[in-house]
Structures are given as structure tokens and as C-alpha cells.
């Protein structure tokens with residue numbers, strides 16, 4: 001099975017999973033995952049429901065720590081740092097590795113306070129107005145909200161709310177942005193705006209996106225990892241990495257037949 005990245009050495013690696021197994025209680029959700037995430041690239045995680053895409057994404061910023069029964073073995077590295085080492089502060093991990101969720105989830109606060117929330121929490125000492133403006137500009141939202149920064153974030157449209165969540169993620173100056181189906185609750189035009197925005201953001205950030213939308217993965221990502229799920233020895237269903245390569249290879253000439261079947265819509 002083709003589980004190691006054939007493209008690992010082409011660019012700097014910012015995240016690396018090595019022989020990662022993830023359990024919820026005694027259930028093994030992910031089996032022996034090894035893959036590298038390249039700097040300033042967009043990496044898409046695709047595969048049928050239940051193959052563990054979101055689980056893996058949450059391992060990358062230790063969001064699974066909060067889930068009862070969660071256990072991982074193997075390693076996750078952020079640059080050279082073992083993310084699960086005892087000295088690592090998960091709060092600092094989540095500042096450097098931000099997350100944008102499927103459903104836009106602004107706080108019930110003003111647009112300004114949504115963006116300023118994270119920086120205040122980490123004791124940002126610079127010019128907050130400037131940081132808010134810059135973050136909203138980077139999230140391609142500034143033009144639409146600059147005259148109503150004191151209005152509630154919840155009064156924005158779904159697509160605007162999602163860009164506000166991206167601005168909120170950017171405001172703490174992360175290195176990596178994880179996106180869990182960030183456009184699946186949005187209309188097609190808002191979806192394309194998010195995809196355009198991702199192309200802008202990758203100049204400065206590394207992006208990992210979980211998506212169910214094959215067109216989105218093929219349009220928006222540089223690299224694609226395809227996961228599948230199959231019955232394990234105990235009868236549970238574990239996710240595993242089938243193939244990982246440049247996106248055009250995964251979509252046009254994958255090595256594994258099962259990848260071909262999935263990307264052409266024959267299952268999942």
C-alpha cells in the first residue's frame with residue numbers, strides 16, 4: 001500500500017504524522033497514518049464518511065484532547081516538535097495551528113470583538129484596530145464590514161460569517177489553518193469566494209482542508225490525501241491512507257484503483 005508521501009522532499013514540511021493510530025475508547029478510528037503537510041500549500045483530505053478525515057485534522061492541533069476516550073499513538077510533529085510531548089502547551093498549539101469549522105460559528109459579539117477576541121486572550125500589545133483591519137482584509141471581508149464593525153457578527157450572511165471566522169483564525173497570527181469542510185454550509189458563490197481566499201492565504205499560511213466536494217479538492221488544493229475505511233480484525237471500521245500525491249495525479253492518474261473509483265464518484 002502506498003502510504004508514504006512520494007512528494008515529501010519537494011518542500012518544507014510543517015506537519016508530519018508518523019505511524020499515527022487514533023482510538024476513541026477501544027475503537028481504532030485511524031490506522032497507521034504517515035503523511036507530511038507541506039508549507040504554503042493547500043492539502044486536501046478526502047474520502048468516504050467515517051474514514052477519519054476530521055479526526056486526523058483535529059490531531060493536528062490537539063483538538064481531540066478535549067474528547068473523552070481519545071487516545072493516540074505514533075507521532076505528530078509540528079516542524080521538529082513532537083506535538084504530544086508532555087511539555088507542549090495545547091493552547092499555544094491552537095494559536096499556531098488554527099481551525100475553521102464546517103458551520104460558521106462567530107461569537108455573539110460585534111464583528112470587531114470577534115476578531116479581537118483571540119489577540120486579547122493571548123495578550124496582544126500592538127495596535128488592535130490595525131490588527132482587526134488587517135485580519136479582515138486578509139479574509140476578504142473588510143470592504144463589506146468596515147462601516148459596521150460594532151454590529152453583531154451573527155447579523156452577517158453565512159458566507160460572510162465564515163470569512164469572519166477565517167479573520168478570527170488569522171488574527172492570532174497562526175502558521176497553519178485547518179479547515180473542516182469550510183464551505184459545505186455555503187451557497188456556490190460564497191464557496192468560490194472561500195476557495196479564492198484560500199489561494200490568497202496560502203502565500204502566507206499552510207492550509208489543510210477536509211472536503212467532501214471532489215470538485216473543490218481538485219480546484220483548490222495542491223496535494224490530496226485519499227483515505228478509505230475498512231473493517232479491521234476486531235470488526236470495527238478503521239480509516240487508513242490509501243494514496244497521497246499532487247492533486248492532479250490523484251484526480252487524473254492515481255496509482256490505486258480504489259482512488260480512481262472514489263474520485264470518479266463510483267462510491268462514497
Ligand SMILES: Nc1ncnc2c1ncn2[C@@H]1O[C@H](COP(=O)(O)OP(=O)(O)OP(=O)(O)O)[C@@H](O)[C@H]1O
Pocket residue numbers: 024029047048049050051052053054055056067239
Ligand atoms: N468523539 C467521538 N467519539 C467516538 N467516536 C468518534 C468520535 N468522533 C468520531 N468518531 C468515530 O471515528 C470515525 C471517524 O470519524 P471522523 O468524523 O473523523 O470521520 P470523517 O471521515 O471526518 O467523516 P465525515 O466525512 O462523515 O465527517 C467514525 O467511525 C466516527 O464515528
